[in-house]
Amino acid sequence: MEKVPLMGRRVFFYVQHLLGIGHLARASRIAKALVERGLEVTMVMGGTAVPGFPGEGVKTIALPAVTSGDKGFSGLVDGEGNPVTRAFEERRKGLLIEALRATDPDIVIIEAFPFGRRQMRFELLPLLDAIAAMERRPLVATSLRDILQERTKPGRAEETVELVKSHFDLVLVHGDPAFARLEETFLLAGEVEDRVVYTGLVAPPPPAEPAERYDIVVSAGGGAVGKELIGAALEAARLVPATLRWCLVTGPNLPEADFDAFAAAAGDGVGLFRFRKDFASLLAGARLSVSQAGYNTVCDILRAGCASLLVPFTAGGETEQETRAARLEKLGLAGVLPEEGITPALLAGKIEAMLARPKPAMPPLDLEGAAGTARVLEERLLSTERVRPSRSA
Incomplete structure (x- = not known):
């Protein structure tokens, strides 16, 4: 079979971040690797805009934004904080399907769904139906982190399996199976194992030499949660030797009033920042990272x-971070402090x-998941014919 050149082949990448920016950051690293392979990537983003993401070379389509109404992901609100209405959902669904048809992709990647992002079923189920109806059906993949949320309602795992079997060609697990396997947090993974591929962890490239050094780097991810950690760290800095240098990175989503209050409270030897482009290099030069x-x-x-001290996010019954932290602690790679009841003294x-x-x-874990994802998709794409039949054909 003649191989199809990648130049000009199109990727339609759906990403919906609701609370933090982790999903968007991981997807952006993958998108960059796909662009470097010669693919044209269109990222459809459903959350609030985050400066710097998805990055150069990636086309973007911004749907009307939705976010989580609270830390427990119990409801959706629009960009103004109003509950999402049926009319709003219909508008987003129409725009999403219109974007799919305009892109006419060779590959569709849907971040998290159907293993997560069930709140977005109102548009993702119609999207999958629209994909199935296309004359030239694209390769369809779901993009997953290595550890899933384990709190599920009866029947959800079975429904997830059915959706994967009906609509998805690949389940891309962005992890190293030596650290975490899908079946450990999704018990029915064996039923779709023919579609599961481990890509490696989607880590950044090796960091540059740090321009400045801190003893302790405290970070709160996107900043939508983690306010308590930053506050406790500011106070903890007064309880340890004053010779230690601290860098506190609050994240871009921390409310302005909270950032201003923290800035006023920061003492000598404490640098407070919303975001650091050189975050990875700061970690390379630090004695300790404190984070979720x-x-x-x-x-x-x-x-x-x-070295790291992890304070896993557990609000709303979330288990993913707690599971990851426990595994790292068992490997001797991290200390763990529970989020609940954290005090400056502790x-x-x-x-x-x-x-x-x-x-x-550090163990020899595969950290090249962005390139690994691009390689898997390239190999699968080049093994198919140019005319992409429907699954029923």
Whole structure:
């Protein structure tokens, strides 16, 4: 079979971030790797705009934004904070399907769904139906982090399996199976194992030499959650030796009033920032990272080879970060402090204990998941005919 050149082949990448920016950051790294392979990538984003994402070379389509109404992901609100209406849903659905048809993609990637993002069923189920009806059906993949949320209602796992079997060619698991396997947090993974491919962890490239060095780097991801961690760290800085240099990165989504209050409270030796483009290099030069246990932050830490203290996000019954933190602690790569009941004194004590430990030896985990994803999609695309039949053909 004659191979099809990648130049000019099109990717339609749906990403919906609701609370933090982790999903968007991971997808942006993957999109960059796809562009570097010669593919034309259109990213359809359904959340609020985040400066710098998805990055150069990626076409973007912004749907009317929706976000999570609270930390427990219990409801959707629009960009003004109003509950999403049926009319709003219909408008988004129409715009999404219109974007699909205008792109006429060779590959469709849907981030998280159907394993997550069930709140977006109102537009994603019609999207899948529209894909199935296309004359030239694209390759369809779901893009997953390595550890899933384990809290599920009866019947949801079975429904997920049925959707995968009906609509998806690939389940791209962005992880190293030596660290976490899909079946450990999705018990029915065996029923779709013929579609599962592990790409490696989607980590950033090796960081540059840090332009400045801090002993402790505290970060709160996107900043939509993590306010308590930043506040506790500001107070903890007063309880440890004053010679330690601190860098606190609040994230771009921390409310302005909270950032201003933290800035007023920051003492000598404490730098407070919303965002640092050189975050990865700061970690490489730090003695300790203090953060939540989100996928992207952990990838940054592993790439930098930095000691870490993790405070996993558990609000609303979330289990993913707690699971990831426990695995890293078991490997000797991190200390863990529960989010609930954190105090400046507890945090200061744990930080001093972590600083006294030797630097961890990093295991040989696959951190090249962006390139791995591009390679998998390229190989699958080049193994198919130019005319893409429907699944029923």
